[in-house]
Every structure is written in structure tokens, then in C-alpha cells.
Amino acid sequence: MTTLRASNLSKTYRRAGAEPIRVLRGASLSVEAGEHVAILGRSGSGKSTLLNLLGGLDRPDPGCGARIEVAGRDLLGAGERGRARLRAEAIGFVFQSFHLLPELTIEENVRLPAMALPGFRRAAADTRARELLLAAGLGDRLGHRPAELSGGERQRVAVARALMNGPALLLADEPTGNLDALTGRQILDLVFDLGGARSDAPPALVMVTHSDATAARCDRTLRLEGGVLA
Ligand SMILES: Nc1ncnc2c1ncn2[C@@H]1O[C@H](COP(=O)(O)OP(=O)(O)OP(=O)(O)O)[C@@H](O)[C@H]1O
Numbered sequence: 234m235t236t237l238r239a240s241n242l243s244k245t246y247r248r249a250g251a252e253p254i255r256v257l258r259g260a261s262l263s264v265e266a267g268e269h270v271a272i273l274g275r276s277g278s279g280k281s282t283l284l285n286l287l288g289g290l291d292r293p294d295p296g297c298g299a300r301i302e303v304a305g306r307d308l309l310g311a312g313e314r315g316r317a318r319l320r321a322e323a324i325g326f327v328f329q330s331f332h333l334l335p336e337l338t339i340e341e342n343v344r345l346p347a348m349a350l351p352g353f354r355r356a357a358a359d360t361r362a363r364e365l366l367l368a369a370g371l372g373d374r375l376g377h378r379p380a381e382l383s384g385g386e387r388q389r390v391a392v393a394r395a396l397m398n399g400p401a402l403l404l405a406d407e408p409t410g411n412l413d414a415l416t417g418r419q420i421l422d423l424v425f426d427l428g429g430a431r432s433d434a435p436p437a438l439v440m441v442t443h444s445d446a447t448a449a450r451c452d453r454t455l456r457l458e459g460g461v462l463a
């Protein structure tokens with residue numbers, strides 16, 4: 234089964250009085266269920282832009298003919314609410330800079346995505362959030378806030394949160410970029426292992442990285458250059 238089908242993705246940043254910046258020029262990719270794909274490319278080539286489109290956090294250029302299908306569902310055709318729902322049900326996101334909510338405990342951070350699901354059940358969500366944090370080695374830190382954790386520990390929380398709803402697609406934008414090499418490898422272990430162990434079907438992974446060693450752990454590597462993937 235194909236988890237992600239994206240085609241004709243174009244993205245131009247426009248601002249009045251400035252030259253438009255054409256970042257993506259018809260990029261396409263497909264990712265099979267459970268497949269791990271690394272995206273390489275120089276700084277500024279549009280890797281984060283691409284991931285933001287795939288995750289529905291931003292929209293491609295109007296009229297460019299772009300299509301994005303996640304787990305067989307149309308991301309771009311869906312309205313605002315449909316898109317939010319598809320994101321919550323099928324897509325997990327891990328960012329370089331963690332993006333945890335500072336006022337919530339780590340258990341609350343991990344549980345948060347479940348609250349966006351229809352049929353949210355508090356007790357079941359609590360149990361799953363605790364299981365994920367336990368598997369991430371943070372079972373004794375549930376009540377702590379992100380500021381009380383190291384960078385590597387925060388990223389563990391972020392990975393657990395991204396997997397909370399058992400997404401079909403996991404998007405990671407340089408998840409180890411702010412961490413030392415050893416901590417980075419541990420985060421990758423977690424991304425690979427936790428995704429498989431904690432859901433019925435391991436998610437497809439699209440991961441942006443600058444590291445050849447990281448890319449080598451994936452099934453396939455694509456390079457973003459000139460606004461397209463090769
Ligand atoms: N909101 C924005 N408005 C205008 N230009 C933007 C915006 N976001 C990104 N850009 C520009 O688009 C290009 C691609 O940016 P993007 O962040 O996608 O690159 P990247 O490949 O992720 O780079 P890095 O490896 O440094 O993270 C860059 O030239 C950047 O300056």
C-alpha cells in the first residue's frame with residue numbers, strides 16, 4: 234500500500250516589493266507503507282517547505298496542479314476542518330527545535346494530539362501517552378515540564394507525541410539537528426523502533442537530514458535540487 238502520494242508540488246514565496254522566491258517546482262514523491270525515506274539537499278533548497286506542504290501546515294501555489302494523498306485521503310481538496318482532521322488522524326510531525334508546549338507537562342504534551350480526534354477517550358489516551366513515554370525512557374519524568382529536560386529528552390517527548398495517534402505518515406525535519414551525534418543516534422533509534430512497536434502498522438517516514446549516516450539508515454534517499462526531487 235502507498236501511504237503518501239504527492240505530485241506537482243510547487244511553492245513560491247511572494248512578498249510585495251520583493252522578487253518572488255520559487256522554492257519548489259513540481260516536486261513529486263510516493264512513499265510505501267512502513268518505508269523510510271531520507272530527504273537530502275543543501276540549506277535553502279526547500280526541504281522544510283516540502284515537509285510543511287506534505288504535513289498540511291502550508292499550501293502549494295494555487296493552480297499548480299498539486300495533489301497530496303495521505304493514507305488514501307486527499308489533503309489539499311479537504312476544507313480547513315477536513316485537513317485538520319486528516320492531520321490529527323494520519324500525520325505525525327517532529328521538528329528540529331522540538332516545538333513542545335512549555336506550560337504543559339510532558340505527559341500532557343504527548344496526550345495533546347489525541348484530544349483532536351473524534352471519540353477522544355481520556356483514560357485510553359492517558360494510558361497510551363504513558364506507554365509511549367515509558368518506551369522513550371521517560372517514565373519517571375511524566376510530570377516534568379519541557380524546560381526541566383535536556384534537548385535529547387525533549388526530542389524523545391516530541392517523537393512520542395508525533396506517534397500518539399498512530400499516524401500512517403511520520404514527517405521529521407532534521408530531528409537530530411540540534412543534538413550531539415550520540416543523542417542523535419538514540420533519537421533515530423526511537424523514531425525507527427517506537428514507530429513500529431507502538432502501532433499496528435509502522436508509519437511511513439519522510440525525514441529531512443544533512444547527515445549521510447542518517448540517510449544510510451533509511452530505505453531510500455532523495456535529493457531536493459532545483460525545486461524537484463531526484
Ligand atoms: N515564509 C517564507 N517567506 C519567504 N521565504 C521563505 C519562507 N520560508 C522559506 N523561505 C525561503 O525559501 C527557501 C527554502 O527554505 P527552506 O526553509 O524550505 O529550506 P531548507 O532546505 O529547509 O533549508 P535548511 O537546510 O537551512 O533548513 C529559502 O531560500 C528560504 O529563505
Ligand SMILES: [Mg+2]
Pocket residue numbers: 280281282406
Ligand atoms: Mg529546513
